[in-house]
Amino acid sequence: MESMPKYDIVYLVGHSARQENHLDNIIPLVDPQHEAGKSVGIVLMQDGVIGTSMLGTVPEALKYFFEMDIPVHALAPDMIARGLNPDTPIEKIDVIGYADLVDILAVSGKIVSIL
Structure with missing residues (x-):
């Protein structure tokens, strides 16, 4: 079994980047943390998984996180619940299950x- 990453700070985002700007709003928080050498990860859940499929346009905020090499995870059950195929995510999205989410949260600092 592959171990899940340990982050200094993990952000749980449950709002669609296509309909709201919550993902854009965390960029000013994540950027200085990342620049300071903090290990930062993002988990997209609930409606946050909208925009993670290869079939759509990649939201600008996700492009930013990819360019900064900030890991982005998406919950497979939430993708399925919204009609998205977890087997066809955007290339840099790491699709995880609930057990993986628990593992990430258990070892992350904040x-x-x-x-």
């Missing part, structure tokens, strides 16, 4: 919930 959790910031934007649900």
